[in-house]
Amino acid sequence: MTAQTAYIVLNTGDVLTGKYLGKPQTVEGEVVFNTSMMGYQEVMTDPSYQGQLVTLTYPLIGNYGINESIGESVAYGASALIIQTPCLHPDHPTSTTSLLDYVTKKQMPVIYDIDTRHLTKLIRKHGNVFGKITPTADDHVQLTQVQTGLVPSVSVRKPISFGEQTEDALHIGVIDYGQKQSIINALLKNDVKVTVFPYDTTKQTLEHHEVDGVLFSNGPGDPMDLVDQLPSVKEISATFPSFGICLGHQLLALSYGCKTEKLPYGHRGGNHPVKAVKTNQVTMTSQNHGFVVAEDGICDSPFEVSYLNVNDGSIEGLKHKDLLVQSVQFHPEANPGPWDSTYIIDEFVQLVKEKGVRVYA
Numbered sequence: 001m002t003a004q005t006a007y008i009v010l011n012t013g014d015v016l017t018g019k020y021l022g023k024p025q026t027v028e029g030e031v032v033f034n035t036s037m038m039g040y041q042e043v044m045t046d047p048s049y050q051g052q053l054v055t056l057t058y059p060l061i062g063n064y065g066i067n068e069s070i071g072e073s074v075a076y077g078a079s080a081l082i083i084q085t086p087c088l089h090p091d092h093p094t095s096t097t098s099l100l101d102y103v104t105k106k107q108m109p110v111i112y113d114i115d116t117r118h119l120t121k122l123i124r125k126h127g128n129v130f131g132k133i134t135p136t137a138d139d140h141v142q143l144t145q146v147q148t149g150l151v152p153s154v155s156v157r158k159p160i161s162f163g164e165q166t167e168d169a170l171h172i173g174v175i176d177y178g179q180k181q182s183i184i185n186a187l188l189k190n191d192v193k194v195t196v197f198p199y200d201t202t203k204q205t206l207e208h209h210e211v212d213g214v215l216f217s218n219g220p221g222d223p224m225d226l227v228d229q230l231p232s233v234k235e236i237s238a239t240f241p242s243f244g245i246c247l248g249h250q251l252l253a254l255s256y257g258c259k260t261e262k263l264p265y266g267h268r269g270g271n272h273p274v275k276a277v278k279t280n281q282v283t284m285t286s287q288n289h290g291f292v293v294a295e296d297g298i299c300d301s302p303f304e305v306s307y308l309n310v311n312d313g314s315i316e317g318l319k320h321k322d323l324l325v326q327s328v329q330f331h332p333e334a335n336p337g338p339w340d341s342t343y344i345i346d347e348f349v350q351l352v353k354e355k356g357v358r359v360y361a
């Protein structure tokens with residue numbers, strides 16, 4: 001394989017040299033790292049990574065190929081992948097194509113032969129790192145460090161329904177900020193009807209569609225970009241039993257007066273220990289977030305903290321004291337990562353079944 005030289009020019013002043021896997025392309029964005037040992041396809045197709053150049057710390061990527069019949073999103077995902085060693089000859093019974101053929105077809109920029117350990121240490125040291133992948137070493141243009149408008153670009157334009165279509169099926173509405181297919185799949189396992197709605201859907205539209213419960217999805221960018229949506233998020237969650245995942249969790253918190261802040265370098269991986277405050281039980285979770293609900297102000301809010309991160313003590317889950325509103329910062333739908341928390345989604349559906357008021361008789 002003859003490959004063109006690629007550079008990562010960082011806002012820290014560092015320049016790393018590697019090679020392009022596939023077509024040379026120029027792209028810039030926030031440089032983050034994910035420590036999962038598997039799940040590269042899920043990371044590449046998770047819309048929460050939109051606008052980010054994702055470094056995978058596991059050194060060999062592509063060895064079990066790509067299964068094109070699965071994936072978190074067909075159209076969106078990481079803006080680029082930064083890896084150490086690509087595997088060009090995958091071996092797995094479900095693989096339909098190789099990493100190289102897949103990224104070539106998707107026109108996704110991928111750079112390899114990078115010392116990903118060194119790059120990860122740079123990100124850990126500097127925190128907020130932005131960079132540009134470019135074929136030109138002296139490409140020191142000013143990097144755009146504020147990314148806005150990511151959610152509107154990845155959200156559905158009109159409602160789309162999945163699963164049971166019978167009139168008496170329980171109906172869960174998903175507010176799509178960049179949802180992963182795995183969230184829909186986890187809901188559908190409970191024999192419900194799921195409708196995915198655009199990010200700016202109102203309470204009235206949800207009532208018109210006769211939903212019984214609402215799930216606020218994951219998604220890319222700073223939750224404060226959606227400040228205009230907060231009154232609507234609050235109104236919807238005060239009307240329907242509600243559950244938030246990652247960005248959805250952050251938006252629910254903001255809508256009730258909490259604050260969010262940026263973590264030093266984010267939580268992205270498949271082994272983040274989280275403790276349930278009530279039981280002290282620790283579960284390994286799948287995570288992908290750069291922002292977090294700030295501790296400051298939580299006690300003045302209507303929420304109690306339900307989960308805490310064991311590594312850094314940050315807030316991992318909230319439960320409203322009076323309303324049927326709960327949320328988690330981690331990913332109970334997994335993919336990639338441990339499935340130990342998928343029961344949380346089943347419990348939400350059960351709660352909607354038992355306590356959701358069906359007003360659409």
Ligand SMILES: NC(=O)CC[C@H](N)C(=O)O
Nearest residue numbers: 218219221246247290291
């Ligand atoms: N996976 C997500 O929903 C990420 C939420 C948000 N974009 C963050 O980085 O914190």
